[in-house]
Amino acid sequence: MSNRNARSIVPAVRWYRSFRQARLNHPGLQGTAAFWLQAEGSLTRHLQLRCRQHFHVEVANEGFSLPTRDEALTLGIPHRQRAWVREVRLCGDGAPWVLARTIIPLDTLSGRGRRLRHLGRVPLGAWLFSHREWSRGPLQAGLCREARPDEPHCARRSIFTSHDHSLLVGEYFLPELLAQPL
Template identity: 35%
Template sequence: MTLSRAGTAWRSPALFMPPPLRGWLTDPHSLTARIRARCRHFSVQPLRTGRAALAADEASLVGCGRARAVSREVLLRADGRPVVFAHSVVNPRDLHGVWHMFRGVGSRPLGALLFADARIARSPLAVRRLDWRHPLHRRVRAEGIAVSGPLWARRSLFMRHGRPLLVTEVFLPAISELAP
């Protein structure tokens, strides 16, 4: 399944990314583990979990209607600073089945669960530059995070028993304060 649908700006990682973010955007391993290795204290701040309206490409990727999905949004913090806004989406019919662990994950990092299960396969990463008009950029600003320009994001599908979970990670300005 492709993450770069016609009409969207999600692309395979390429050289057009800013060099300081290239490693963050292209590393296929656990983002949680990478951040933990570069700070003294890592935490997950849950923002919202529940039914959410999705962009058309998100709904298509998880196989449900735009108004039917369940999403989880969190801030990943390194030494108290928000460094990543994470937005995960799953089809609600999978919450009591293959993606049951999505319910009640709370302040635990979702990545720790995803990378610990050998039955979960990850798609290649897709990246995008988000300007102020993008819904995820607006959500970041709504959390009171100062953003003066575009933000970079990556996303991938995690597949378990043929069922998708879409994870999008938006890199916040403070990520540049961590070693690459």
């Protein structure tokens, strides 16, 4: 599926270098949101363990597109350089729990990285954590700007690297997930 001009499903976010920095600016950031923003390892695996019945991925947008200026800067790529952009909904028990946006620079799509364009409904997290050459950098925490009640209020992102390749994964937590007890 390639939606080159599709509207992004993720909101604008104010990013902080760490959860600690986000919490200093927003002391109310605690409880369930704090747990998900700091969860170590594969978010996909954490979500699968939370499901009572079924976990699945819905692909919303996928194709070559321009990353935002902030995404390009974070990845260290030219602002006007196209990248493979993948947006999905991670759903548990029939409801969307997380929106995810991945930016994959062109050079990362070479060699073994070619497979990243063909994940379909396979969770990216499952793929990344099953390939040991990929490692995650520090998590950044974010607060969504002008979020409506049914939209994400907080998010996290990190860069994954493998040798000289990288990609950026952003995960936006929906109220349906944050309302669940831990």
